[in-house]
Amino acid sequence: MSSEEAVTEASAAKSVSDLTEGSEVVLADTEDPGGAQFYRTHQAQVARAVPHVPIADHVRLILSEPKNEVIVNFPVRMDDGRFKLFTGYRIQHNNILGPYKGGIRYHHDVTLEEVKALASVMSYKCALLEVPFGGAKGGIRLSPAQHSKRELESITRRFVHDLGNNIGPEYDIPAPDVGTNSQIMVWMMDTYMNTHNQIDKNAQKRIVTGKSLASGGSRGREKATGQGVVYCIQEWADERGVRLDGCNYILQGFGNVGSHAAQIMSRLGAVLVGVQDHTGSIYNPQGIYPRKLIDHVNKEGGIRGYAGAEEINNDDFWSIESDICIPAALELQITEEVAKKLTAKLVVEAANGPTTLKGEEVLKKRGIEVIPDVMANAGGVVVSYFEWIQNKRSESWQLEEVDSRLLFMMKRSYHEMRAFAREHGVDNRTAAFAVALNRLNAVYTERGVFP
Known part of the structure; x- marks a missing residue:
């Protein structure tokens, strides 16, 4: 990449204003809250790809903000009998390619801006890998190590209950992230299955991915x-x-x-x-x-x-x-x-x-x-897609099949990114976002915007 093509602080700020007019971009490593800085950093990185793809103005506008921001405040009884109020987030960035998809994070530094950035990353990740999902992310601001297993189960089940129809096996499919694991996914699945259509109870397994093998997970998902x-x-x-x-x-x-x-x-x-x-x-x-x-x-x-x-x-x-x-x-x-x-x-x-x-x-x-x-790090959502498909078809794939399918999708997308980078003289990140933007733009151009 030549020095003329290198993105300076000024040009990066201008590119972001092209993507989402009026948004403020901080290029320095500032001391503002990490989630806010992460969100602006992500916006700037996406904006750097915009000049390299023929993306329509209305598509840039749509992608600049999440479609839905769900915030729930819910009480949970702690082991000592006291009630504690928790705040949970589920941000649904885009679903033009398929159901919303993204992890649930349990961490003491979870913020709205952080989850918004992570949801947006998921949209571009799925587009890059050609996974037929959209982007979402969720989280609760808590430190898992400070809670007992019983408390974590109660927090998880109440969170799923309060999300209600904002998640669903064909609408929004959570997965593990920082601070969560297969056990938490199983609790989420069980809660959803017991609070929704009882006739199709077993069909609800695909409400989450990253489950244990015993409860419908996929071989190879953990790694x-x-x-x-x-x-x-x-x-x-x-x-x-x-x-x-x-x-x-x-x-x-x-x-x-x-x-x-x-x-x-x-x-x-x-x-x-x-x-x-x-x-x-x-x-x-x-x-x-x-x-x-x-x-x-x-x-x-x-x-x-x-x-x-x-x-x-x-x-x-x-x-x-x-x-x-x-x-x-x-x-x-x-x-x-x-x-x-x-x-x-x-x-x-x-x-x-x-x-x-x-x-x-x-x-x-x-x-x-x-x-x-x-x-x-797209391997996680790729195998989550495999798990969702297996649940949908009532199948169970062997590890060799999961790994070979994952290798094919990772290898294909890696070389598409590298080809774009070489052809346009840009870095890998810009190339990855550009390939993803091209795919999202193509779908919006063909389908239009209702009404």
Whole structure:
């Protein structure tokens, strides 16, 4: 990408005003609430793709805001007998391609703007991967570790009850996200099944995806996002002639996505040399064994204290000598300062929105390639679609079939993104959004806008 084509702060702000007139864009790494900054960052990233596609004005207008914003406040009795009021969100960004689809996040920093950004990301992710879903996201502002299992079940069931008909197996299909898992999805499914049409009770299983196998989940769903991340890395390595066997990588976040990606990378011979999570950072130049670290995290709740590596300062984590960096935690982690420290040749965004605008500019200047979130972590929604289809057909696919279908869809979309990037001289993120915008624009152009 030439210096003339590089997006400056001024041109980025102008592009965003083209996408959604009057919206304010902050390009610096500011101290405003993370959700608000993430939302503006996402808007700016989408806007950079607009000049590269013949998108209609009315389509830009429609995509600039969610179609629906559902906010529910509901009381739940805690174990000590007290009642606590929770706020839950379900943002439905767009459904032109199919039913709304997106995760449910339980985290103490959940905000309306964060969920709006995540819902929008899902719309573009589904369009890029040609998954016939739209984009949605939901969440409750809470810390799961501070609640008992019984409390989490009560919170989940009351949330689903209060969402009512705002979700449905052919309308809006939730899935796991940060702070939620297959058990929470099963509670959501059971609550919905027991409060809706009893005649079609078993047909309601597809109301959520990411369920346990026993309750109608899909083989390969738990590792799907991490598997998709590795498929992208493999395609990048093949394209660049890079040998993954023996390459070093660092990983931020060791939850479901990060831990599965690490296990799969280890089978390819890649060496995990540094890990960071909410408890701290660890380093071992000889390699950290993912399986042993998973056992430690399951026992201790975090990576701190792991005997197979030395503890280091969180700031020093980003300076670890590595070939690949995989941020798999939360948004806005790779700031301008972090981007200056990275030694990796590639950043693979396993998390949603982990890179700030200023951080991305530094990465570009330093020649560090980025596989963006809408591409890198799309494996989760792809296999969620597979699970939904299996439930709809009363089928159960073998793992080999799930993995092969996932590989096909990830590989196809990765090379469509790369082809657009080469043809138009843009970065991967701009290319990914441009391909997605092209598809959304085509559908709106053919169908029109009712009435």
